[in-house]
Amino acid sequence: MQRFAEKVVLVTGASSGLGAACVQLFAAQGARVLAVGRDTGRLEAVAREAGSTTPHVADLADPDACRGAVAAAVETHGRLDVLVNNAGRHDFRITTDVTRDQWSHDLAVNLDSVFYMSQAAIPHLLETGGNIVNVASVAGVMGESYSAAYSAAKHGVVGMTKALAVEYVRTSLRVNCVCPGGMDTPQASTIEVPDGADWDLILRVASLRGLMSADKVAQVVAFVASEDASAVNGSILTVDQGHTAG
C-alpha cells in the first residue's frame, strides 16, 4: 500500500519507540521522511533501515530548532505533507519536589515544541493540503499521578489540537491527536518511580491488557495522516486497549 507516495512526512522523536515505528511505516507506504531527534547514531540507523529517510538532529526544547527542522524538511524534499509531533519525555516526580527547571523543560519538550513545530509547518501544509498528527497520551485525557507537568502538557496538546482544527476549519488543514496508552518503548521501560510513591496510584494508568507494541499505535497515526481519514479533523483518538473506556 503506497498511500504516501509523493508525500513528505516529518516525524519528531524519531530515533526510538513510536517515532521510529512511524518512520518505518510511512517510508514503507511510499513517503519521503525527515526523521527528527537528538541521537545522531540512532537516527541514522532508523533512516538506513526505513529507506527514503533523512535524519535531522535537533533538540526541540529550542523553538529555533523546531523552526529549523521544518525548514530542513522543505529544503531537503521541496514540500511538507504530514507533521507528526511525537517527541516527548516523562519522569514520575512528587509534585512538591519538582524544580522550576524540570517544570519548564517538561513543558518545553511536551507542549511548546508541538506549538512551534505546528506554527512553522502550517504555511507549508496549507500549500499541500497536508495535516498534523499530534501524539499526546492517556495522560492527556485523564490525570496521571506524579506527572503534573507531563499530564498538563499532554492535556495542552489535546487542547491545542482542537484549537487549531477550529482556527483552520475553513482551509484544507486537518489537525488530530492520538492518545496512546502504555507502549513497550524506551519511555516505559526506563521509567523510574520516586521514593515514597504509591504504586496503586501509578498502576491506575496501566492497561489490564499490558503494554502495546508501538507498531499498533503507528498504524493509527498513519491512518489519521492518510486520505482514508480525510473527514477526521480535531479528533482525539485514544489508542489504549480500552483503558480510558471506564
Ligand SMILES: NC(=O)c1ccc[n+]([C@@H]2O[C@H](COP(=O)([O-])OP(=O)(O)OC[C@H]3O[C@@H](n4cnc5c(N)ncnc54)[C@H](O)[C@@H]3O)[C@@H](O)[C@H]2O)c1
Ligand atoms: N511509552 C508509553 O507508554 C507512552 C504512553 C503514552 C504516550 N506516549 C508518548 O508517545 C510519544 C513517543 O514516546 P515513546 O513511548 O516512543 O518513547 P521514546 O522515549 O522511545 O520516544 C520519545 C522520543 O522523543 C525524543 N525526545 C525527547 N526529548 C526531545 C527533545 N528535546 N528534542 C527532540 N527529541 C526529543 C526522544 O529522544 C525519543 O526518541 C511521546 O510523546 C510519549 O509521551 C508514550
